[in-house]
Amino acid sequence: MTSSHRDAQVPWPRSEPSALTPGSEQAEIRETIRGVLGRYSTIEQVRSAADSTPGYSVDLWKRLVTDMSVTALAVPEESGGLGYGMVELGIILEECGRALAVEPVYQHAAVGVRAVMEAGNSDVFEELLDGTTVAAVSALTAESDDLDAHRIGDGWVLSGQARFVVGGGGADLIVVSARCPEGAALFAVSATSASAVRDRRVVDSTRRQADISFDGAAATLLVPTARAAEAIARIQDVSTLALACENTGIADALLQMTLDHVKARHQFGRPIGSFQAIKHRLADMLIELERARSAARYAAAVYDEDPEEARLAIAVAGAVCSDAAVHAAHEAVQLHGGVGFTWEHSAHSYFRRVLGNEALQGDSRSHRARIADLLAV
Incomplete structure (x- = not known):
């Protein structure tokens, strides 16, 4: 295969999408959503809401729709939305993963709205945007x-x-x-x-x-x-990207949780975080987190410019972010010691979410197989 023919077939993404570098507006979105979730979505509130009907906090969902416009954020203005993109919605999803939020941001605001948008015009679309229909x-x-x-x-x-x-x-x-x-x-x-x-x-x-x-x-x-096959492919791309963003937030939360623990836990008169072996493991977690954050944001930025061109970047983000979340979950459970192995500890709820996300959109191996298909190797 010649180089020119290969380049024509491979879905190479843009090297520098315009939305790749975070701006002040994105920082404000992150700060605001983190404040809301920090107040209304603690691990105790998450577990309680998950056991209720309909499986999430209706009050927090209304707050996310009204105050954060999560349902309309990534919808074009001509369709009744705010005209932002997956970069901004990805920030929301990352923070939802960080807080382990159970509200339907992933399944409704990201995937559900996108699925109905594929119809072009729909009588129920307005109700989806205002959150009254989930x-x-x-x-x-x-x-x-x-x-x-x-x-x-x-x-x-x-x-x-x-x-x-x-x-x-x-x-x-x-x-x-x-x-x-x-x-x-x-x-x-x-x-x-x-x-x-x-x-x-x-x-x-x-x-x-x-x-x-x-x-x-x-x-x-x-x-x-x-048009169904193409529409399904686009919906699944959004689902993979959304979970990549969420997995990034999970890895972030687990690293911070573990860091706080090893600073407070002492052995031999010293914090265990001062031991060289622990430092190396924490450094590996941080490196994987930064790789995941970069991969997810890059995929979201490319998607906002051209969804068809973003498939390779999305597959890469799916693999990298899944690996980061799985590794962070394993390390968090182990570095918390005996308490980390109890079901009551919050690390286990994050660990279960990571495993659940793998079941939804595939593990890193399946995403790498997708990469190989896209690159025809």
């Missing part, structure tokens, strides 16, 4: 969506089951893929039309999932079969 999106794969769609008059009905729907038990609108005579298409269906909703037993209790069954439920066609 959306959940299935994994949109053959393994997750076992649904058939049939046309009835001018409308559609769905029958079958959508599995592993994040936040499905507390959502108002479910976005799924279903088989039509011409192929797969994307649909939106009201949660009240479900014939059964069964919460799944998952490793991460702070991010609940559900299996949702439908039996002749009325549905709205979002994306027809001709």
Whole structure:
């Protein structure tokens, strides 16, 4: 393969996207969201909200929508949003990961809004932006969506089951893929039309999932079969990028938590953080955190300029940020000593979220396989 032919095939991203360097506005967004979550999303509040109905704090969700505009932040102005991008929403997602927030920022503000935007015009879009209707999106794969769609008059009905729907038990609108005579298409269906909703037993209790069954439920066609494959790919890109940002925040929280502990924990009359072996492990955590933050922000900046061009950068961010979060979780549990191995310690909630995120969008190995596919190697 010649160099020119290879360059034409490989999705090389821009070397210096304009939004790569953080500005004062992004710093203000981070400071504000960190203040809100620091006050209303402590680990005790997170665990309590996760065990409630609908699986998150309704009051905090309203605050995030009203005060932080999380649902409209990355939506173009012509569609009723604020006209920012994934760089700014990525900051919100990173801070949500740092606080282990259970509110539907990932599944609704990032993925759900993007999924409905693929429809172009939708009657429910305004309700999604003001947060009164909360959306959940299935994994949109053959393994997750076992649904058939049939046309009835001018409308559609769905029958079958959508599995592993994040936040499905507390959502108002479910976005799924279903088989039509011409192929797969994307649909939106009201949660009240479900014939059964069964919460799944998952490793991460702070991010609940559900299996949702439908039996002749009325549905709205979002994306027809001709455009469905491209739309699903774009939605999955956003999902991967969103979780990369969240994993970055998790790695940040775990490093800070561990650093505070090794400063306070003494052995032989000295803080254990002064031991050379501990310093090296903390340094490795910091290096991986900085790599993750750079990879996630770069992918978000490229995405804001050209989503199609960002696929390679998103796959890299998925791999790097997953590795950073997994490594930070392991180190946090171990360096906290005996208390770190108890389920009651907050490190375990973060550890479970990391494992849950791997199940949603794949581990670093799967992202590296994606990189190899994109580079045709």
